[in-house]
Structures are given as C-alpha cells and as structure tokens.
Amino acid sequence: MKRMSDELEAAAHHVANRKQKDMIDRYVSSFSRGSVPDHEDASRYWIKDKGPVVETYIGFIESYRDPFGLRGEYEGFVAVVNKSMSSKFSQLVDSAQEFLPLLPWGVEFEKDKFLRPDFTSLDVVSFASSGIPAGINIPNYDEIRQNEGFKNVSLGNVLSAASQDKRVTFLTTTEDQGDFTDLRGKAFEVQVGLHELLGHRSGKLFSKDKNGVFNFEQDKVINPLTGDKISSWYNPGETWDTQFSTIASTYEECRAECVGIYLSTDRNILRIFGYEGAEAEDIMYVNWLSMLRAGLIALEFYTPETKKWRQAHMQARYVILRVLMDSDTPVFNIESVTGSDGKPDLLIRFDRNKLETIAKPVIGEFLNKLYTSLQQMLAQDSYNKYSTVTDDHLMLRDTVMARKMPRRLFVQPHTSTDTDGSVVLNEFDSSFEGIISSFLARYPNNDTELESLWRNDQHYWKQK
Ligand SMILES: [Zn+2]
Incomplete structure (x- = not known):
C-alpha cells in the first residue's frame, strides 16, 4: 500500500x-x-x-x-x-428524432422528448x-x-x-466465414450503439402519477394488440422490474437487441457509422447472421436440469432465433452435419435475400407486441414460450457444448516511456507465453520487497 x-x-x-x-x-x-x-x-x-x-x-x-x-x-x-466511437454515438443520438419513428410503434408510444443519454x-x-x-x-x-x-x-x-477472435463456429460457406471475420467487429459496433442508445432509450412506459394524472391520452391511444383503449399502466412505485422480477431484464434486453437488428437495416444509420454501398449491405447481413449464431450459441447458457437460463442477453438472443424460426416463410435453417474432424457439427444457412422482405417484418411485429405490452405492464406469454428450449434444440445444445471454445485470454498491454519521453504501447500475444512475457516485462528484476511481503503473508495465514 x-x-x-x-x-x-x-x-x-x-x-x-x-x-x-x-x-x-x-x-x-x-x-x-x-x-x-x-x-x-x-x-x-x-x-x-x-x-x-x-x-x-x-x-x-x-x-x-x-x-x-x-x-x-x-x-x-x-x-x-474512444473519441471516434463516441462521436458516432453522439451523431446517432443527435438524429434520434429522425430514427425513432422508424420503429414499429406510433408516436403516441414514444417519449415526448428523447432523453439524451450520458x-x-x-x-x-x-x-x-x-x-x-x-x-x-x-x-x-x-x-x-x-x-x-x-x-x-x-x-x-x-x-x-x-x-x-478468428475462431468462428457454425457458419456455412467460406463466403460467410470471410465476411464474418472481417466485418463482425464493425457490425457489432453498430449493434451496440443502436442497442444502448435507441434500444433501451426508446418508448415510454404508460403510467399514472400520484395525483392521478396519466402520461398518455387515455381516450386516444389504442392498444395495437387488442384494438381497444389502454386499460393497464404503471402506478406510483411500480416499475417493470418490480412487477416482472425474473423475466424483467431479459425481456428488456430482447427489446433492445430487436431494435438493434431492426434499425441496422437503415442506410442512413449505417452511413453515420461510416459504411456505404456494398460494405453497408454486408455489415447489415453480418449483423443479422451474428444474431442468429448468438441465438444458437446461447444454448451454452441454458441448464436443462433446472430448465433455467443463466444469462439475460443470451436468453434474449435465443428468443430472437425462435421468433425467426416461426416465420411462415423460412429465412434460415440449422443443418446437422459431420465436421471435418469427423464429429457432429452444425451449420447455419441464412438467406440474405429474405433479410429485408421477410426477417425484418417478422422482428418488427414481434418487437411491437413485446414493447407495447411492456408499456402497459402486461408481459407477453409468447416470451416464455419462445424461451422454452425444444427437444430438438436440446439435441443441438449437445453439439454446441461439444464445440464450445475455451475461454479467451485477455493479455493487457503495458505502457512505458521512450528515451525521448514519448509513450510506447507494448503489446503481448494472447497466449500463456504472452502472459508470462508480460509479467517478466513488468517485473524484470527479482523484487525482494514483494517476495518478503508474500512470505510474511503466507506465514500469517499459516498461524491463523
Ligand atoms: Zn442492454
């Protein structure tokens, strides 16, 4: 110390x-x-x-x-x-009023004024x-x-x-593999920006304050699910979290993820992130493909014995996979094959021609149901239905588990100053050797002071 x-x-x-x-x-x-x-x-x-x-x-x-x-x-x-990322994010926020109306619900379901996030x-x-x-x-x-x-x-x-990470499982063609490794970082940046800035921030919860005043026009707003007037809302002290404890966070994460993929098809949004033409089209495709793949890999985070999901985002991505699977016109399939190592493997085939014509409207309709019921403090039964892992998918899960990749190693860089006083970033390989070199670079000489502290500490705990 x-x-x-x-x-x-x-x-x-x-x-x-x-x-x-x-x-x-x-x-x-x-x-x-x-x-x-x-x-x-x-x-x-x-x-x-x-x-x-x-x-x-x-x-x-x-x-x-x-x-x-x-x-x-x-x-x-x-x-x-990260100045460049922060500036893209702030441009997206500046244009929120232009993009929010693209979401599948009407203006009466939006906040009167978008709250600028910090x-x-x-x-x-x-x-x-x-x-x-x-x-x-x-x-x-x-x-x-x-x-x-x-x-x-x-x-x-x-x-x-x-x-x-260059290791990519479950993708079909070499073209998919190539696009995926090249573009998934960029696609992910778009998805994270949309998820955080427009996803979680869009919409308003219908509520009545302690003076009995509603934050929406009670006789004007129509529930899109029933065609009737709005008949439920949040009372003072009630929030989505207090009312729907176990599904609250995954439900909201699913909404934000859906907003992300839904809006990632907008060319103006892709332009804010710096992507145009063929590259923008590929990024859009890779973003959706990533979501499907994440929905499959999500099965790692499901425990069949207790029938429970252990991670809110992964549950949400699995739900998205199931929603797309339910589409009348198939947009993708997951094929069971024998891998080049002779062991069972899976391949996702996603028809990119159906992305905007079929997949996007399917997600839009689901998103609308998901959100408008959240606003009225009604949970959608379909969320639980889609979260329930089918027997077919339990079989897919065996392959997903068998192909699970080892945990990644984070090996962080060091900084040092050069002889001329400029700062140098020293990076290390992401491997056990890299970790050892990083420690050797940090502690080049035997440190007798640290060693004696360590020995005293061991001695102290032995006596206890
Ligand atoms: Zn989130």
Missing part, C-alpha cells in the same frame, strides 16, 4: 483538474491510513469529474469474489475515451482485477449513489476484443 500511495503521489502532478487532484489526495490518505471515509470522499470527487479524457478508479471495489459478498477485491483501472465509450489501457468487465457502474457506496450520483461507462475494447 505504501508503494501504491507513492505512485499516486507522483500521479498527482499530472492531473487535468482540481477534482482529480483532490481525488488522488483522498486515495493516498485512504490507502496510507486505512480510512474508508477517505475513499468515499475520493469517490465523490471522482463522480464530479464528468467526462474526463483519462478515466481511473482504484480501491477495494467489487465483492463478487468474497463468499460473504462483503469484502471488496482490490482493483484499479485506467481507460481513455454515454461514453472508453478503451481500457489497463484493468487490474481478477476479471475485466465490459461496463462499469460505480461507486458501490449506496449512499453516494442515491444522493450524489455514479458513473456508467461502456468499456468498448473489452467488447471488441471478443470480435477479433
């Missing part, structure tokens, strides 16, 4: 503003005196420092690893704003922790969160690292 404090004191000379200086001072005093209130104060300065180019947070943060769920794991990260895309330079999250929502001090705020950021390169 002493070394930590010394480094932080050195960092305090390079801050961008007063809040960052105050934050670091509190970290130092927290780490050198063991003071939690000082760490809380550091967190207060941190949330007040809005949208910095370099973002960093450090301390005993998440309690996931503690069996008691109390003790925070020591972690710290440094990330920088959404920054950061790239991690270094995240020191047992696991690297794709997004963060901290500090965890409840009192500060409730009364003073928190930060919510997406860690873009954690997500995109996944799409650089």
Whole structure:
C-alpha cells in the first residue's frame, strides 16, 4: 500500500483538474491510513469529474469474489475515451428524432422528448482485477449513489476484443466465414450503439402519477394488440422490474437487441457509422447472421436440469432465433452435419435475400407486441414460450457444448516511456507465453520487497 500511495503521489502532478487532484489526495490518505471515509470522499470527487479524457478508479471495489459478498477485491483501472466511437454515438443520438419513428410503434408510444443519454465509450489501457468487465457502474457506496450520483461507462475494447477472435463456429460457406471475420467487429459496433442508445432509450412506459394524472391520452391511444383503449399502466412505485422480477431484464434486453437488428437495416444509420454501398449491405447481413449464431450459441447458457437460463442477453438472443424460426416463410435453417474432424457439427444457412422482405417484418411485429405490452405492464406469454428450449434444440445444445471454445485470454498491454519521453504501447500475444512475457516485462528484476511481503503473508495465514 505504501508503494501504491507513492505512485499516486507522483500521479498527482499530472492531473487535468482540481477534482482529480483532490481525488488522488483522498486515495493516498485512504490507502496510507486505512480510512474508508477517505475513499468515499475520493469517490465523490471522482463522480464530479464528468467526462474526463483519462478515466481511473482504484480501491477495494467489487465483492463478487468474497463468499460473504462483503469484502471488496482490490482493483484499479485506467481507460481513455474512444473519441471516434463516441462521436458516432453522439451523431446517432443527435438524429434520434429522425430514427425513432422508424420503429414499429406510433408516436403516441414514444417519449415526448428523447432523453439524451450520458454515454461514453472508453478503451481500457489497463484493468487490474481478477476479471475485466465490459461496463462499469460505480461507486458501490449506496449512499453516494442515491444522493450524489455514479458513473456508467461502456468499456468498448473489452467488447471488441471478443470480435477479433478468428475462431468462428457454425457458419456455412467460406463466403460467410470471410465476411464474418472481417466485418463482425464493425457490425457489432453498430449493434451496440443502436442497442444502448435507441434500444433501451426508446418508448415510454404508460403510467399514472400520484395525483392521478396519466402520461398518455387515455381516450386516444389504442392498444395495437387488442384494438381497444389502454386499460393497464404503471402506478406510483411500480416499475417493470418490480412487477416482472425474473423475466424483467431479459425481456428488456430482447427489446433492445430487436431494435438493434431492426434499425441496422437503415442506410442512413449505417452511413453515420461510416459504411456505404456494398460494405453497408454486408455489415447489415453480418449483423443479422451474428444474431442468429448468438441465438444458437446461447444454448451454452441454458441448464436443462433446472430448465433455467443463466444469462439475460443470451436468453434474449435465443428468443430472437425462435421468433425467426416461426416465420411462415423460412429465412434460415440449422443443418446437422459431420465436421471435418469427423464429429457432429452444425451449420447455419441464412438467406440474405429474405433479410429485408421477410426477417425484418417478422422482428418488427414481434418487437411491437413485446414493447407495447411492456408499456402497459402486461408481459407477453409468447416470451416464455419462445424461451422454452425444444427437444430438438436440446439435441443441438449437445453439439454446441461439444464445440464450445475455451475461454479467451485477455493479455493487457503495458505502457512505458521512450528515451525521448514519448509513450510506447507494448503489446503481448494472447497466449500463456504472452502472459508470462508480460509479467517478466513488468517485473524484470527479482523484487525482494514483494517476495518478503508474500512470505510474511503466507506465514500469517499459516498461524491463523
Ligand atoms: Zn442492454
């Protein structure tokens, strides 16, 4: 902790503003005196420092690893704003009023005014922790969160690292394989932007406030599912989460994913992301193909013994696969074949000519049902129906599990300064050798101080 404090004191000379200086001072005093209130104060300065180019947070943060769920794991990260991604995202938000009407529900189902999200895309330079999250929502001090705020950021390169993986299963033609590995990163960027910025942010929940005032025109709005007037809504204190605990989050994730694929067919949106002509068409196709493939791989996250889904997004993608499967005109099929290794394999064949004519309207109709019922506080039975894994799909799951790829390794870069003072990014191979080289580069000499701390620690626990 002493070394930590010394480094932080050195960092305090390079801050961008007063809040960052105050934050670091509190970290130092927290780490050198063991003071939690000082760490809380550091967190207060941190949330007040809005949208910095370099973002960093450090301390005993998440309690996931503690069996008691109390003790925070020591972690710290440094990330920088991804300016080009953030500018595409803000253009999309600026044009939200133009794109929201493309969604399959009428204006009366939209908010009167689009609430501009505070959404920054950061790239991690270094995240020191047992696991690297794709997004963060901290500090965890409840009192500060409730009364003073928190930060919510997406860690873009954690997500995109996944799409650089060249290993692709379950795709048919070499053409699909090629398009997929080349374009899935770009397609994913479009999908994430649409999911977060227009997906979760579109629409309004019909509600009545404590004075009995409705946020919609009760005698004018017609329920598209029944053709009757709206007869249910949220009362004060009720939210989608409180009313529909177990399916609440997957249902909403499914809505955002559907909005993503649905709007990814819009050429103007693709243009905002910088794609036109044949490339734009291919990205659209790869985005839908990715969704189908994700719906199949989702079966890894289903436990047949308990008949339960373990991950909200994966359940949502499986539902999308099932909805498309139910289309009167087939748009894709999953073929059971023998792989080149002689073992069972699966191939997805998606007819790209039917993407806009058949698949898009099918998703639009489903999305409309899904959302308009959410607005009226009615859950759709069809969500549970589509989430129920069929016997056929349990058989597909065996192949999916057998072909499951080993967990990816994240090997993070180091930064160092050159003789002329410029910063150098040193990257390592994503392999065990890469991890070892990265440690050797970080700790080139035997560190007797660290070693003796480690030995004392072992000795201490043996005595306990
Ligand atoms: Zn989401």
